[in-house]
Amino acid sequence: MPTVREVEKALYELAPRDLAQNWDNVGLLVGDPDREVTAVLVALDVTQAVTEEAEERGCDLIVAHHPLMNCTWSPVQSVRTDHPQGRLITTLIQNEISAICMHTNLDSTKGGVNDALAAALDLQDVSPLSEDGIGRIGVLKREMPLAEFAAYVKERLQAGGVRYADGGKSVRQVAVGGGACGEYATLAASLGCDTFVTADLKYHDFQNALGLGVNLLDAGHFPTENVVCSVLDDFLRSRFPGLAVICSSAHRDVIHYYI
Numbered sequence: 721m722p723t724v725r726e727v728e729k730a731l732y733e734l735a736p737r738d739l740a741q742n743w744d745n746v747g748l749l750v751g752d753p754d755r756e757v758t759a760v761l762v763a764l765d766v767t768q769a770v771t772e773e774a775e776e777r778g779c780d781l782i783v784a785h786h787p788l789m790n791c792t793w794s795p796v797q798s799v800r801t802d803h804p805q806g807r808l809i810t811t812l813i814q815n816e817i818s819a820i821c822m823h824t825n826l827d828s829t830k831g832g833v834n835d836a837l838a839a840a841l842d843l844q845d846v847s848p849l850s851e852d853g854i855g856r857i858g859v860l861k862r863e864m865p866l867a868e869f870a871a872y873v874k875e876r877l878q879a880g881g882v883r884y885a886d887g888g889k890s891v892r893q894v895a896v897g898g899g900a901c902g903e904y905a906t907l908a909a910s911l912g913c914d915t916f917v918t919a920d921l922k923y924h925d926f927q928n929a930l931g932l933g934v935n936l937l938d939a940g941h942f943p944t945e946n947v948v949c950s951v952l953d954d955f956l957r958s959r960f961p962g963l964a965v966i967c968s969s970a971h972r973d974v975i976h977y978y979i
């Protein structure tokens with residue numbers, strides 16, 4: 721069986737480290753690099769529930785997308801069991817579960833988050849949206865009205881709901897950006913896209929979209945990125961035949977919709 725270090729090294733073949741943004745924190749974040757791995761749990765985030773699932777299912781390595789520490793939304797200055805994040809890190813260490821996170825390098829790499837999102841929406845002729853490799857542009861097989869496309873996105877991504885602004889166009893040329901990519905809406909519009917699908921949008925983002933004449937859809941952070949878990953799952957299975965790889969069933973969108 722491979723060591724944690726060997727799995728990390730292999731994951732950099734899928735998502736090269738130099739593709740990560742300079743503020744990011746990717747790679748092996750918790751654990752012993754020389755420890756042998758018997759089973760891997762793949763999840764979008766390393767949460768308490770995911771850690772408990774790894775324990776229950778006998779996984780000694782979690783491979784996730786979002787860094788569990790020292791990134792913009794979760795700085796770590798101390799590891800204390802009376803803080804939720806310290807408790808999480810302690811649980812991992814006590815149970816000898818390692819954690820590898822592949823974040824913005826997995827967003828931009830070929831076949832990563834954004835390609836998985838474009839594939840989930842069945843976009844054709846897919847190419848990068850931005851120079852930094854974030855986002856994709858593609859074409860729908862069939863033009864559709866915006867309301868129909870919103871329902872299509874919800875169903876394809878198994879999202880709880882989709883919020884959108886109507887830029888006054890029917891949908892054919894679509895840009896996508898998994899997670900919080902609202903700042904790319906102007907670029908998408910300038911490249912001739914009629915529609916942009918991303919997540920974590922604010923009121924003013926939707927207002928600006930009307931000015932840009934682009935349809936803007938927020939399909940949620942989890943639904944637009946969780947599509948990458950099957951990419952990680954497939955990659956690890958083919959790279960390490962014989963290694964048990966499991967996709968988390970405990971990890972779900974933290975956001976619920978009251979309809």
Ligand SMILES: [Zn+2]
Pocket residue numbers: 786898899900941945
């Ligand atoms: Zn994300």
